[in-house]
Amino acid sequence: MANKIPRVPVREQDPAIRATNFEEVCYGYNPEEAALEASRCLRCKNPRCVGACPVGIRIPDFIAAVHEGRLQEAADIISEDSSLPSICGRVCPQESQCEGACILGIKGEPVAVGKLERFVGDWKLEHGAPVQPAAVRSGRKVAVIGSGPAGLACASDLARMGYDVKIFEALHEAGGVLVYGIPEFRLPKERIVAREIAQVERLGVEIETDVIVGRTVTIDSLLDEEGYDAVFIGSGAGLPRFMGIPGENLNGVVSANEFLTRANLMHAYDKEYDTPIYVGQRVVVVGGGNVAMDAVRTARRLGAEATIVYRRSEKELPARVEEVHHAKEEGIRFRMLTNPTEVLGDEKGWVTGLRCVEMELGEPDESGRRSPVVKEGSEFEIDCDVVIMALGTSPNPLLAATTEGLETNRRGCITADEHGATTRKGVFAGGDAVTGAATVILAMGAGRTAARAIDEYIKNR
Amino acid sequence: MYPILEKRSLAEGIWLMKVLAPRVARSAQPGQFVIVRVDEHGERIPLTISDFDAAEGSVTIVTQAIGASTRKICALEQGDALADFAGPLGHPSEFVKIPVEELRKRHYLFVAGGVGTAPVYPQVKWLREHGVCADVIIGAKTRDMLIYTDAMRAVAENLYIATDDGSEGFKGLVTQVIEELVEKQGRHYDECVAIGPMIMMKFVALTTKKYSLKTTVSLNALMVDGTGMCGACRVTVGGRTRFTCVDGPEFDAHEVDFDEAMRRQGMYRTQEQRAAAIEAERKAGHECRIGLDK
Numbered sequence: 001m002a003n004k005i006p007r008v009p010v011r012e013q014d015p016a017i018r019a020t021n022f023e024e025v026c027y028g029y030n031p032e033e034a035a036l037e038a039s040r041c042l043r044c045k046n047p048r049c050v051g052a053c054p055v056g057i058r059i060p061d062f063i064a065a066v067h068e069g070r071l072q073e074a075a076d077i078i079s080e081d082s083s084l085p086s087i088c089g090r091v092c093p094q095e096s097q098c099e100g101a102c103i104l105g106i107k108g109e110p111v112a113v114g115k116l117e118r119f120v121g122d123w124k125l126e127h128g129a130p131v132q133p134a135a136v137r138s139g140r141k142v143a144v145i146g147s148g149p150a151g152l153a154c155a156s157d158l159a160r161m162g163y164d165v166k167i168f169e170a171l172h173e174a175g176g177v178l179v180y181g182i183p184e185f186r187l188p189k190e191r192i193v194a195r196e197i198a199q200v201e202r203l204g205v206e207i208e209t210d211v212i213v214g215r216t217v218t219i220d221s222l223l224d225e226e227g228y229d230a231v232f233i234g235s236g237a238g239l240p241r242f243m244g245i246p247g248e249n250l251n252g253v254v255s256a257n258e259f260l261t262r263a264n265l266m267h268a269y270d271k272e273y274d275t276p277i278y279v280g281q282r283v284v285v286v287g288g289g290n291v292a293m294d295a296v297r298t299a300r301r302l303g304a305e306a307t308i309v310y311r312r313s314e315k316e317l318p319a320r321v322e323e324v325h326h327a328k329e330e331g332i333r334f335r336m337l338t339n340p341t342e343v344l345g346d347e348k349g350w351v352t353g354l355r356c357v358e359m360e361l362g363e364p365d366e367s368g369r370r371s372p373v374v375k376e377g378s379e380f381e382i383d384c385d386v387v388i389m390a391l392g393t394s395p396n397p398l399l400a401a402t403t404e405g406l407e408t409n410r411r412g413c414i415t416a417d418e419h420g421a422t423t424r425k426g427v428f429a430g431g432d433a434v435t436g437a438a439t440v441i442l443a444m445g446a447g448r449t450a451a452r453a454i455d456e457y458i459k460n461r
Numbered sequence: 462m463y464p465i466l467e468k469r470s471l472a473e474g475i476w477l478m479k480v481l482a483p484r485v486a487r488s489a490q491p492g493q494f495v496i497v498r499v500d501e502h503g504e505r506i507p508l509t510i511s512d513f514d515a516a517e518g519s520v521t522i523v524t525q526a527i528g529a530s531t532r533k534i535c536a537l538e539q540g541d542a543l544a545d546f547a548g549p550l551g552h553p554s555e556f557v558k559i560p561v562e563e564l565r566k567r568h569y570l571f572v573a574g575g576v577g578t579a580p581v582y583p584q585v586k587w588l589r590e591h592g593v594c595a596d597v598i599i600g601a602k603t604r605d606m607l608i609y610t611d612a613m614r615a616v617a618e619n620l621y622i623a624t625d626d627g628s629e630g631f632k633g634l635v636t637q638v639i640e641e642l643v644e645k646q647g648r649h650y651d652e653c654v655a656i657g658p659m660i661m662m663k664f665v666a667l668t669t670k671k672y673s674l675k676t677t678v679s680l681n682a683l684m685v686d687g688t689g690m691c692g693a694c695r696v697t698v699g700g701r702t703r704f705t706c707v708d709g710p711e712f713d714a715h716e717v718d719f720d721e722a723m724r725r726q727g728m729y730r731t732q733e734q735r736a737a738a739i740e741a742e743r744k745a746g747h748e749c750r751i752g753l754d755k
């Protein structure tokens with residue numbers, strides 16, 4: 001029977017200290033804490049958490065296994081539906097998914113599903129049964145474009161089914177957004193991401209870096225010349241957006257993608273590495289999503305006074321609640337209902353400030369959120385030397401432009417049906433490349449769905 | 462890893478390297494570039510492709526040791542390897558898509574400055590192979606800094622050389638040679654392609670504008686990924702922000718905001734580096750004419 005105790009708190013690095021380093025913020029549960037937290041689950045007959053999970057993980061079942069110390073079983077239950085538990089446990093917006101639906105959350109605190117998933121995922125990386133390549137190989141080849149969550153999930157499922165899978169990655173390191181986008185303090189690269197990727201490789205998946213499909217090779221050359229039977233596109237949404245306001249090309253204005261790629265992928269914060277990063281004294285990050293939080297907290301760790309500027313109110317911030325909470329603890333300033341109108345610069349072309357207007361919330365727009373309206377005569381300036389634009393990203397048009405018959409919608413997203421089949425025979429797609437910027441778990445789920453469709457496609461050919 | 466098959470000095474501090482990169486060699490076309498990372502700690506830097514040989518699987522790059530990363534690349538020897546060599550990136554030069562019969566009616570003028578002479582070579586070579594005429598002007602500070610003159614002479618219809626000190630060819634700037642050819646000799650060109658230091662490209666653009674001569678430049682903007690992800694290479698062309706890596710690297714010279722492009726190149730240059738660079742230039746006897754030492 002469920003234990004009527006408060007949610008077991010998770011140990012975290014002290015905010016004052018962590019604002020000066022890149023170590024992981026949250027330490028996670030130890031086995032005792034995990035078992036205790038697992039004891040809070042009501043094991044509902046009709047679990048609302050499962051319905052709220054984008055991939056339908058059997059949450060009460062894995063939590064029961066954690067409670068009883070059957071950790072390998074817990075890991076097996078999760079892996080039926082998710083291939084990246086230690087990553088999703090860290091980066092899923094649980095408050096709007098599993099934990100948001102938890103019955104316990106109505107009167108008190110929901111079960112810490114995310115922290116429990118992370119615990120199981122980390123345990124599995126450390127102690128779990130080693131993965132084995134499939135015993136029977138089909139002799140059929142599948143090419144996967146992109147080594148982010150969608151590509152990794154699709155590749156590992158296909159490898160388990162016995163396919164020869166090769167992932168083509170454009171950058172020099174595998175992992176996609178897990179490596180270039182999400183910072184070390186939220187998702188450790190060596191301890192977690194590299195090991196998840198090593199698991200995929202142990203299944204027999206090959207990863208070739210430095211291949212930009214559409215330039216180095218094409219989808220057609222993979223199918224016609226290199227003998228692949230099918231292709232999966234998991235190339236994500238990597239193109240940054242800018243506001244189109246005056247002064248945006250001044251020195252000191254960067255996209256969050258550039259800032260985070262320099263810090264994460266290129267290790268610019270580490271003196272051992274050659275890549276520079278420009279942080280300045282005062283940084284303003286424009287935007288309210290997870291990427292904005294990642295950028296502002298990275299800037300803070302690099303010694304800047306860092307501020308978020310967002311055009312709606314705090315309630316509408318699209319970032320995970322935990323990230324906003326952590327950012328505040330670390331001394332990030334939030335200026336809500338504020339929208340930039342111009343980046344100001346000195347005579348040499350370097351940023352000196354950001355001209356903004358105050359906003360107020362009007363009628364709900366098509367997303368259901370109340371749309372911000374400019375408050376008359378509210379113009380003011382914020383002094384700063386760096387402006388980071390974190391306004392969302394869209395898919396790279398390169399693949400659609402270089403592949404005949406591959407259609408995209410008006411937002412540049414690749415058209416695919418619910419199984420991931422695109423308008424081009426033998427070519428499948430999933431994740432941000434199809435949906436536009438979304439979450440790791442949706443991309444992972446789409447990769448797995450497409451793996452099943454690819455299997456069926458090849459078998460019926 | 463991408464082994465260096467051959468390394469050769471072209472001029473002081475300028476090295477040619479032939480790199481084994483079969484996939485890049487097979488897909489490369491004139492005008493494209495690669496992203497190179499020298500080792501695990503290196504930056505990703507864009508370098509224009511200077512030649513390629515699909516049969517051998519090799520791609521040639523020419524690097525001038527000017528910053529920390531280019532110095533590291535130039536310190537490698539034959540038999541060493543580059544950690545990463547990704548490409549070919551960017552759009553090929555526009556002429557590769559134009560029907561050859563059409564191209565043969567055109568007369569091209571190429572203007573190459575300093576290390577930018579290297580990427581001009583595959584373009585002129587490609588045109589030569591397709592029976593298209595191209596005149597080439599190469600500019601350098603002094604005779605010892607001239608590169609690719611013999612190779613270029615073999616593929617160009619006419620080759621003109623300009624040095625700042627007159628140690629070889631015309632004494633003066635490449636723009637003066639353009640004026641000489643067009644105004645005094647009455648040469649007609651249908652298109653001009655200029656590759657070299659940003660400041661040279663700016664003044665070539667100003668010169669050819671007088672003759673309404675369509676001019677293309679290849680921009681060497683700062684980049685991280687080179688695939689459209691970071692936006693570090695933003696440049697204003699015709700009033701619109703474009704990404705050099707995916708929309709370029711070649712743009713209409715008369716539409717490019719060169720002053721902004723030059724300023725943006727200095728984004729990650731620290732005060733100290735800037736001072737050191739100016740000092741080094743002064744020692745080399747170079748007086749800055751555009752006020753970068755102010």
